[in-house]
Amino acid sequence: MRRKARELGVDLLLIDTGDLHDGNGLSDATTPNGVVSNPIFENLDYDLLSIVAYETFNQFSKAYGDRYVTTNVQIINPATGGWEYIGSKYRYFTTDHGEAAEVLGLRIMAFGVLFDFTGNSNVSKVIKTGDLVKESWFLDAVKYPQPIDLFLVIGHNPIRPSVRSSTFGTLYNTIRGLRPNIPIQTFGGHTHVRDFVVYDIISTGLASGRYCETLGWASMSGINSSTFRGNQKPRGVPNPSQKAIRVSNTTSAGAAPTSTSGTPKLVYSRRYLDWNRLTFSYHAVGSQDSTFDSGRGQRVTKEITRARKQLNLTALYGCAPETYCQSCKPFLAGGNIFTLVQTALAATVINESRAEIPRVILANTGHIRFDLVKGPFTFDDSFIVSPFKNAFQFIPNVPYRIASQVLGILNAGPYQKRSWDPARRDLESGDFHFNTPVIPSDACTAPDDRAKQWQSRLGRRTEGLTRNPLHRRAPAISPGYVTTDDFGSNGDDTPHSAIPFFRQPNDVQANASFPASGVPETVDVVFVDFIGVRFVLPALKQAGGNYTEDDISYYVDKEFTSNDYLPAYAKKYWQANVPNCPVGQGVGYDK
Numbered sequence: 001m002r003r004k005a006r007e008l009g010v011d012l013l014l015i016d017t018g019d020l021h022d023g024n025g026l027s028d029a030t031t032p033n034g035v036v037s038n039p040i041f042e043n044l045d046y047d048l049l050s051i052v053a054y055e056t057f058n059q060f061s062k063a064y065g066d067r068y069v070t071t072n073v074q075i076i077n078p079a080t081g082g083w084e085y086i087g088s089k090y091r092y093f094t095t096d097h098g099e100a101a102e103v104l105g106l107r108i109m110a111f112g113v114l115f116d117f118t119g120n121s122n123v124s125k126v127i128k129t130g131d132l133v134k135e136s137w138f139l140d141a142v143k144y145p146q147p148i149d150l151f152l153v154i155g156h157n158p159i160r161p162s163v164r165s166s167t168f169g170t171l172y173n174t175i176r177g178l179r180p181n182i183p184i185q186t187f188g189g190h191t192h193v194r195d196f197v198v199y200d201i202i203s204t205g206l207a208s209g210r211y212c213e214t215l216g217w218a219s220m221s222g223i224n225s226s227t228f229r230g231n232q233k234p235r236g237v238p239n240p241s242q243k244a245i246r247v248s249n250t251t252s253a254g255a256a257p258t259s260t261s262g263t264p265k266l267v268y269s270r271r272y273l274d275w276n277r278l279t280f281s282y283h284a285v286g287s288q289d290s291t292f293d294s295g296r297g298q299r300v301t302k303e304i305t306r307a308r309k310q311l312n313l314t315a316l317y318g319c320a321p322e323t324y325c326q327s328c329k330p331f332l333a334g335g336n337i338f339t340l341v342q343t344a345l346a347a348t349v350i351n352e353s354r355a356e357i358p359r360v361i362l363a364n365t366g367h368i369r370f371d372l373v374k375g376p377f378t379f380d381d382s383f384i385v386s387p388f389k390n391a392f393q394f395i396p397n398v399p400y401r402i403a404s405q406v407l408g409i410l411n412a413g414p415y416q417k418r419s420w421d422p423a424r425r426d427l428e429s430g431d432f433h434f435n436t437p438v439i440p441s442d443a444c445t446a447p448d449d450r451a452k453q454w455q456s457r458l459g460r461r462t463e464g465l466t467r468n469p470l471h472r473r474a475p476a477i478s479p480g481y482v483t484t485d486d487f488g489s490n491g492d493d494t495p496h497s498a499i500p501f502f503r504q505p506n507d508v509q510a511n512a513s514f515p516a517s518g519v520p521e522t523v524d525v526v527f528v529d530f531i532g533v534r535f536v537l538p539a540l541k542q543a544g545g546n547y548t549e550d551d552i553s554y555y556v557d558k559e560f561t562s563n564d565y566l567p568a569y570a571k572k573y574w575q576a577n578v579p580n581c582p583v584g585q586g587v588g589y590d591k
């Protein structure tokens with residue numbers, strides 16, 4: 001790609017906006033998370049990276065230098081006891097296409113801003129954006145004495161200012177107030193959606209999906225620069241052509257103005273690419289599958305494969321008999337994953353000394369991270385589906401008339417987002433007409449036999465598209481992403497049929513050891529510790545109970561967590577067909 005960009009006379013920037021673990025065994029099977037996966041990521045030649053505060057143990061600042069931009073995140077230096085920025089506060093740099101070696105291309109000022117995260121440890125600090133934009137060094141950087149052609153603002157941060165946790169609106173307003181005529185381009189994340197936002201006629205933002213399922217592409221042309229000597233309209237390739245004007249009724253970007261002074265000539269394009277080999281091979285113009293791999297890429301593949309074997313990620317727990325999805329089915333309908341959650345919790349979360357005592361088991365639906373597809377359920381899948389390690393606690397002998405009200409109270413209350421974004425549900429996939437794609441759950445990090453199984457699963461759809469020059473054909477439309485953003489509904493690189501989206505409640509409840517008829521007089525109220533003190537205790541109080549934190553204890557060994565109950569269930573109840581598991585088509589297909 002970089003060679004192609006040089007040949008075309010254009011600049012290419014590779015950007016990452018954080019969130020590199022919680023959802024895959026390669027990153028999550030180690031303590032701390034990322035010990036194995038982060039060095040693999042360092043093979044990527046990023047121009048800019050940002051941070052997530054729960055990833056502050058990483059060594060990216062050493063690997064990437066000033067390209068690792070942590071504008072509002074600091075860490076304690078153990079040697080001095082003082083606060084220091086993990087990476088650079090900002091990066092002022094020039095691109096490759098200029099008029100001379102000492103005067104290079106576009107002049108860019110970049111910031112990397114995490115949203116106002118509050119769940120970090122006491123050795124790291126996230127500066128709130130409202131405070132950041134008042135700091136003299138930040139204002140000086142915006143008013144930098146050297147010329148600036150473009151502001152790049154990246155971060156694990158929702159790009160759409162109307163999303164409550166987004167702070168990009170504050171950043172935009174500050175920069176635009178001081179530099180009214182300089183384009184601003186943002187790249188964000190955290191909401192796990194494909195989205196493109198228009199802030200004003202020279203400012204847009206891109207969010208590139210979730211879980212390594214999407215490669216986001218944004219291009220722009222017409223930036224006013226006295227030093228750029230590249231090609232504004234390269235021949236032989238599609239050129240950006242759309243002005244930054246909203247054309248669809250997506251959720252409001254906020255109170256941003258829709259124009260700036262002057263008559264800007266900027267035009268844009270954006271594209272959301274499904275993350276798979278077929279997509280990348282097709283876009284590598286003139287490529288053949290047999291020659292698509294690079295030497296460096298093959299070395300990284302071997303590194304990933306070796307790490308997966310060392311971590312035993314392909315260890316098989318059982319064969320999932322059907323596909324269970326997070327949101328493609330109504331709550332507790334057939335095929336909805338929370339039907340499985342109910343069954344598995346009741347069957348595996350058992351205190352043997354209290355096994356005969358009726359119990360209700362409560363878990364937040366957010367502990368489920370992804371769909372579970374019919375086929376092999378492995379050690380790796382246990383992290384993909386439910387990566388969080390929340391222990392099971394309980395309050396014993398609660399009157400059933402009180403306990404029976406808790407689930408309803410929880411589901412009528414605020415969304416139980418993880419601690420860094422409390423009290424309210426952000427916009428989610430359904431709000432953007434964004435639907436779960438049908439790809440293998442470990443496609444990003446599993447170049448092993450399971451990936452080969454996925455290739456065979458594609459079957460006739462891929463026949464004739466490999467070992468020969470790749471041409472875009474029009475196969476039968478498969479279920480997957482269907483995206484509408486501020487530029488309309490033409491951003492998805494591969495057309496898909498929409499997968500239905502149904503909102504799920506805050507919590508799910510399983511009942512166990514209940515009498516065959518009637519209801520018990522008292523029950524043990526069991527819950528994952530994530531919701532205990534903050535949500536279950538207030539719900540019990542609202543229902544008429546008088547319980548405190550002192551009444552809570554562990555129901556089972558605290559090492560048995562929400563990451564463990566599905567593997568335990570699979571080992572006991574999903575042994576049919578092991579090791580030759582029948583493989584389903586995926587999410588969005590009928591049985």
